[in-house]
Amino acid sequence: MFSPDDGSGFRLPLFPLQTVLFPDGLLSLKVFEVRYLDMVSRCHEEGTPFGVVSLTQGREVRDARSTAESFHTVGTLASIQSLERTHPGLLTARCRGTHRFVLRGQEQLKHGLWMGDATLQEDDQTVAVPADLLHVQQALRQVASSLAPRAHDGSGRESPIGEPFRWDDCGWVANRWCELLPVAAELKQRCMMLDNPLLRLELVADMLEKLRIVAGQADGDERDDGGPA
CATH class of the missing domain: 2.30.130.40 (LON domain-like)
Structure with a gap:
């Protein structure tokens, strides 16, 4: 077959x-x-x-x-x-x-x-998550941590983010976000087809910001420095 x-x-x-x-x-x-x-x-x-x-x-x-x-x-x-x-x-x-x-x-x-x-199609090359996108990676870690108890609550449900985790891989982080985001299948398809994992993660970061799921890096830096929220 x-x-x-x-x-x-x-x-x-x-x-x-x-x-x-x-x-x-x-x-x-x-x-x-x-x-x-x-x-x-x-x-x-x-x-x-x-x-x-x-x-x-x-x-x-x-x-x-x-x-x-x-x-x-x-x-x-x-x-x-x-x-x-x-x-x-x-x-x-x-x-x-x-x-x-x-x-x-x-x-x-x-x-x-x-x-x-x-x-x-060629697999994604391994590209490290750059410093200006670490907030996207960290937000996914938080989501994965919050979903992990589902695998142990007796309901039979499993976390949609499965091991092995590759937190420092642009393509892997982008793909997991694409699966979770409430966006049209057509947009997810376009992201999946991209052969540049860094570009895919940048697009995911834009979607997260537009959906107000994750603040932009500049906004996050401003709040960390004591600026206005």
């Missing part, structure tokens, strides 16, 4: 969603459509990923009123970490994003499953 990328490309099953999966991001899925039950089971048994792509038209679950599905051509591979059959005809999958890919072509099979021909 999946062939490793040797530079010439590979073929893989696709799971179009109304969300954007980032590398190292966590994704929980409840799978009940026939077209995905077999695909997810096979991927888990074979230890192979599937591709998550963000929908531009159509719905995640097909019905008689659904419009034709279309989706972005840049997505992220999802590796299944655990799979449970909670009820007949229902699978619960916990997945992690790995590498970004670019679709060169896609086709929909008779039973509705999409298959894609893809090549891998």
Whole structure:
């Protein structure tokens, strides 16, 4: 079902969603459509990923009123970490994003499953968080700390920010913020597609400031110096 990328490309099953999966991001899925039950089971048994792509038209679950599905051509591979059959005809999958890919072509099979021909996109280079963006990193640390108790409160919920933590990596910090921010999927998709992790983090910092989630660095410095709040 999946062939490793040797530079010439590979073929893989696709799971179009109304969300954007980032590398190292966590994704929980409840799978009940026939077209995905077999695909997810096979991927888990074979230890192979599937591709998550963000929908531009159509719905995640097909019905008689659904419009034709279309989706972005840049997505992220999802590796299944655990799979449970909670009820007949229902699978619960916990997945992690790995590498970004670019679709060169896609086709929909008779039973509705999409298959894609893809090549891998280069992973982000490791770029240290610069001093003027440390406030963005520190704010994410605070969010992660506040969410950590969810994994131990008996509810079964897990923190959306998973280990290993890479606090000094621009791309990793930007990706985790993109997953958390209440912005449109289209904007998240554009951030995910950027090949410059520092630029992605700068854009995230702008969004955080506009949403009044994190104050700008200049504002923070002014308050620290005893200036007006």
